[in-house]
Amino acid sequence: MSSIEVRASGKVHTVQVNDNETLLAALRKAGFSVPAACGGRGKCGKCRVKLNGVQRLACKVIPTDGDTVELPEAAGGAILTETVDIAAPKAAQSGIAAAVDLGTTTVAVRIYDLENAAELRTLSAWNAQAAYGGDVISRIRYTMDEPDGLHELSVLIRRQTEDLILTALAECGRDKAELKSVFLAGNTVMQHIFAGLPVRSIATAPFKPETLFEATTGDTLLGAEVNFSPCVAGYVGGDITAGLLASKLCSAGGSSLFLDIGTNGEMAIVSGGRVSCCAVASGPAFEGAGISCGMPALAGAVSHVRYDRGFLYDVIGAVEPVGICGSGLIDLAATLLKLGCIDPGGRLLPPELAPEKVRRYIRPDGQGNGVFYLTENVYLTAADVRSLQLAKAAVAGGVEVLLDRHGIKAGDLSRVCLAGGFGNYIDPKSAMVLGMLPEISPERLRCLGNTSLAGASMAAVDPECRRELRSCAEKCEYIELSGLREFTEAFTDNMTFDITED
Missing domain, CATH: 3.30.420.480 (Domain of unknown function (DUF4445))
Known part of the structure; x- marks a missing residue:
């Protein structure tokens, strides 16, 4: 058993560490919440702390007696608590x-x-x-x-x-x-x-x-x-x-699509008195896991991106950007797709193949692809685009299966309801450019906030x-999608991007 000093939020704590115990495990045990999107397997790089003044992954290091650990300041961010209005019950209660x-x-x-x-x-x-x-x-x-x-x-x-x-x-x-x-x-x-x-x-x-x-x-x-x-x-x-209760979709007329794309992608279609639902593995990329500079919607996260003679972006907390959250990732990918920096197969083009007006943002990755730099700290790699492709194909594929089960097309939907923080903050137009959401008119789209x-x-x-x-x-x-032929086909079909004139 050894003892280390942990500095967090302006205070100094003494933490006991068992023999051969990782720093992450010791910090967990002591009640410190250190982000570890991969569960401490050394893959996400999100559990960085300062150990004796040097940046280290907490999940990969075993501390020794007398070590000093400095945790990063907890960043504020937007947690969605806005909801639809709640009606008062008919009968009063107490408490x-x-x-x-x-x-x-x-x-x-x-x-x-x-x-x-x-x-x-x-x-x-x-x-x-x-x-x-x-x-x-x-x-x-x-x-x-x-x-x-x-x-x-x-x-x-x-x-x-x-x-x-x-x-x-x-x-x-x-x-x-x-x-x-x-x-x-x-x-x-x-x-x-x-x-x-x-x-x-x-x-x-x-x-x-x-x-x-x-x-x-x-x-x-x-x-x-x-x-x-x-x-x-x-x-x-x-x-x-x-969410279905809050949205009142179970009793609504017409055909409705309900989407809650959080850490997991869950969706339902209500049509003709029937309710069909499924789930897809989509969320980790949209929550920042598996993306080089990905992060949750915290202070310092790029939340929106657009191009107007140069790349413009919004940052949560109006501070220097340190990463990009899901809504920013969707915007950035859609913008690069429209500019011709990403091809239909999802390849992030190297600078020599990219449009001349944006070449200064792109550097070669040494493997025939490009790395796009929004800032020196926020960049997008070919592997990031691939992760996004997988996530968007899963969502779009799930929607297609539900539509097919009800015998309807996207154009038949009376409304598309987006729930949760991700649905509340993304630009639906960007999601449609990527093919993640079906093409519908704005008046049929509803962002419902935190329906849970x-x-x-x-x-x-x-x-x-x-x-x-x-x-x-x-x-x-x-509808269980695992092993379902229709979903496999829909997923494969949606892996590519449809590039249309803006």
Whole structure:
């Protein structure tokens, strides 16, 4: 056992380190949240810290006694908590209810006075489990590889949720004893981990979870009853059913497409009284994982890019750019595609083949491709474009399968609803240029904000909404895309880019 000094947020902490324990593991154990999108496998490069004044990957180094570690300052960023309006329930109740959006990347809590359904406070934070991986597969792997992994992750997220609720109560002068219930919506894996249920079965075919949360579990938090949003399958969770409730699509006329492209890509089509849904592996690229300069939507992230006699960009927090988030990545790729810097096959052209007006931004990578430099710190490689191709092909392929199952075309859609932070911040035109979203007119496109939190809020304050939520979940027909020939063909067809005149 050795001892190291950790400097974070202006304070100095002493952390004990076991023999042969990585720095990342020691920091996790001590309660420090260090980003590790790959789950600590040395692939993402996001867990950089200063060890004795030198930048190192925390997951790759074993500290020694007396080492000094300096953690980067926690960067502020935009966590989406905006929702559709919540109607007051018909029957008044007493006490306080909490609604929780349990996302893979973020956690949001909203508390309500049940007497009048008044919103009292909304708080959010980056999910503390990020140190264990940026996606659910990394976290499933951790529960399988570590004997106490499931318990560790469950305790971590429950404590974080408790802290957010207690802080919200304190900020509006209310007492913990007034908390009567908690309604939680998240993807199937996150809800399982919160409840302390095994997630191993979700990672392997037939991807069947322990429960779909159709009934109450008897769980409690801070002495209050916890209810979970019903799930549809292993990768279509309670966040999607809550989103369908909030969007009111299950009772809407016409044909609707619902898309929530977060860390996972989940989608549903509602048409002719039927609801079909599926999930695709799309999110990590859009959340910054697997992209050279990728990062979540934090301060310093390039969020939007455009070209007007030069490349112009917006940066979250109005600070110097240090990386690029999902919305910026979509904009940049679409802009480069329209300028002719990316060919239909997805090749990022070297400077000698790129249009003359943008050659100064491109450098050769030594392998026949180009590297595009938006700034010295923010660049795009051929491998990044490939990752984006895979993600956009998965989303577009999933949409095609759902459309085919309902016997309709994209032009038949009455509305396309984009949910979640990614859907709220991307420029839909850029997504259409890449072929990720179907070409539709602007008046049929709706950005709904955080529908998971909105649906959880509706269910938290209104028993009738809870019944409607379960009815909506029961209507959902899940389509497993793994091994499905139609999806494989659609995915392959959507790997290329269609280049049209701007």
